[in-house]
Amino acid sequence: MAAYKSELIQTLTSRGFLHQCTDLEGLDTKASQGTITAYVGYDATADSLHIGNLVSIMMLHWLQQTGHRPITLMGGGTTKIGDPSGRDETRVLVDDATINTRIASQKRGFSRFLKYGDGPCDAIIANNAEWLDQLQYIPFLRTIGPHFTINRMLTMDSVRLRLEREQPLSFLEFNYMILQGYDFVELTKRFGCTLQLGGSDQWGNIVQGVELGRRIAQTELFGFTCPLITTSSGAKMGKSVQGAVWLNADRFTPYDYYQFWRNTEDGDVVRFLKLFTTLPLDEIARLEKLTGNEINDAKKVLALETTRLLHGEAAAQDAAETARKTFEQGGIGDDLPTVEMTSADFGAGIPAWSLLQKAGLAETNSEARRLIRGGGAKLNDQKLDDENLNVQTSAAVNGMIKLSAGKKRHAIIKIS
RNA sequence: GGAGGGGUGGCCGAGCGGUCAAUGGCAGCAGACUGUAAAUCUGCCGACUUAUGUCUACGAAGGUUCGAAUCCUUCCCCCUCCA
Numbered sequence: 001m002a003a004y005k006s007e008l009i010q011t012l013t014s015r016g017f018l019h020q021c022t023d024l025e026g027l028d029t030k031a032s033q034g035t036i037t038a039y040v041g042y043d044a045t046a047d048s049l050h051i052g053n054l055v056s057i058m059m060l061h062w063l064q065q066t067g068h069r070p071i072t073l074m075g076g077g078t079t080k081i082g083d084p085s086g087r088d089e090t091r092v093l094v095d096d097a098t099i100n101t102r103i104a105s106q107k108r109g110f111s112r113f114l115k116y117g118d119g120p121c122d123a124i125i126a127n128n129a130e131w132l133d134q135l136q137y138i139p140f141l142r143t144i145g146p147h148f149t150i151n152r153m154l155t156m157d158s159v160r161l162r163l164e165r166e167q168p169l170s171f172l173e174f175n176y177m178i179l180q181g182y183d184f185v186e187l188t189k190r191f192g193c194t195l196q197l198g199g200s201d202q203w204g205n206i207v208q209g210v211e212l213g214r215r216i217a218q219t220e221l222f223g224f225t226c227p228l229i230t231t232s233s234g235a236k237m238g239k240s241v242q243g244a245v246w247l248n249a250d251r252f253t254p255y256d257y258y259q260f261w262r263n264t265e266d267g268d269v270v271r272f273l274k275l276f277t278t279l280p281l282d283e284i285a286r287l288e289k290l291t292g293n294e295i296n297d298a299k300k301v302l303a304l305e306t307t308r309l310l311h312g313e314a315a316a317q318d319a320a321e322t323a324r325k326t327f328e329q330g331g332i333g334d335d336l337p338t339v340e341m342t343s344a345d346f347g348a349g350i351p352a353w354s355l356l357q358k359a360g361l362a363e364t365n366s367e368a369r370r371l372i373r374g375g376g377a378k379l380n381d382q383k384l385d386d387e388n389l390n391v392q393t394s395a396a397v398n399g400m401i402k403l404s405a406g407k408k409r410h411a412i413i414k415i416s
Numbered sequence: 417g418g419a420g421g422g423g424u425g426g427c428c429g430a431g432c433g434g435u436c437a438a439u440g441g442c443a444g445c446a447g448a449c450u451g452u453a454a455a456u457c458u459g460c461c462g463a464c465u466u467a468u469g470u471c472u473a474c475g476a477a478g479g480u481u482c483g484a485a486u487c488c489u490u491c492c493c494c495c496u497c498c499a
Contacts, residue, residue, distance in 0.1 A: 233455085259452080263453075366463060369465090372462060376445075407446095
């Protein structure tokens with residue numbers, strides 16, 4: 001492996017973060033000479049960060065670990081425009097209040113991975129609404145406008161692909177890349193930021209910022225992107241039973257998060273260990289040698305480490321323990337989703353399908369019925385054959401009824 | 417402003433007076449096979465205490481008809497082209 005001068009670039013490349021860089025050698029040199037300030041922008045498209053954001057967060061994590069200063073830029077301003085990159089449709093416009101709520105909620109996600117504060121390497125949080133909201137149209141156009149040509153903008157993937165597919169691209173969205181470029185320059189001014197990180201889909205926007213910096217501030221800026229993470233079967237990362245994989249525990253429990261990683265495809269395990277855990281590379285190399293059935297051990301490590309990073313040691317251990325009890329012993333783990341009910345709720349008994357719905361294993365009663373009919377439902381590990389089976393409190397073992405939908409989804413009804 | 421083309425279930429996309437809860441594909445769920453993997457095969461995939469039943473649904477509101485996603489009217493929204 002080609003050695004790099006800086007620990008930063010060495011780490012990022014060896015762990016598989018590099019996709020493209022505007023000037024890798026230059027950046028390497030600069031990083032070896034002193035502290036670099038770098039940022040990643042996050043638009044407030046939801047009230048929690050999700051797993052798609054995780055790669056870039058990990059990049060910031062390593063940035064900080066190798067002695068540099070990360071900035072998390074919240075897109076309070078740019079969210080009002082909507083990034084057209086990688087989308088065929090205009091994003092739904094959201095109001096200020098929603099954006100601010102989302103930003104506040106997202107912030108919690110970062111603190112697990114980055115240390116914020118006032119020290120030289122402490123992370124900074126910024127919000128581009130601070131400067132974008134104040135912009136005056138004419139002065140802005142006159143300072144920034146001359147540096148962007150429509151010719152160039154039309155060749156950007158985000159624009160070109162829309163046009164080729166004959167999907168509409170509004171003027172509003174068309175401006176997004178300009179604002180992102182401006183963000184970069186503004187962060188340079190305010191914090192001496194010289195590097196922007198992002199996913200490969202951000203390459204175009206990032207390059208615009210780098211060029212803008214050179215033109216109006218005569219500053220050399222760098223762009224660095226990581227690969228868009230897909231599973232080896234080509235699917236986008238982050239889809240799960242419940243939809244997106246969220247980082248906030250109230251939207252996606254530590255147990256679910258653990259299970260998400262536990263179910264990683266074989267071909268992805270090593271890549272994910274490098275990207276999403278902080279395990280040393282030689283340790284990962286050891287896990288890489290596992291084959292066949294043994295790969296499951298590597299998956300457990302992956303699940304434990306990722307969950308530990310996000311939710312902490314205790315939550316990770318609990319999740320692992322629950323998974324072990326549930327899958328390896330067919331028992332009941334403490335972290336399984338639990339619904340509390342009273343014996344009064346049961347009355348003379350509740351039909352099996354209704355119980356499945358109440359436990360959250362089926363969204364509707366019809367779905368619960370179908371699940372039972374399809375032979376996928378279990379009550380206390382016994383296959384349910386009769387969807388109308390009247391379940392009474394006597395079915396409980398130690399005050400608990402275990403319900404399962406398929407092999408992987410389990411829930412507990414606790415009766416008091 | 418003018419001309420043309422559209423709006424169908426989570427998405428794509430057929431249907432163009434009854435046989436339409438609506439073909440097909442994707443996504444999703446379950447079963448089989450496995451290793452809590454992938455691939456493959458099979459079933460399910462609007463809701464309702466499951467009923468040869470009811471209700472909701474093909475942009476919105478009216479109308480024609482025994483009967484409309486399909487025809488007519490008005491309205492809303494989107495796209496393409498011309499200027």
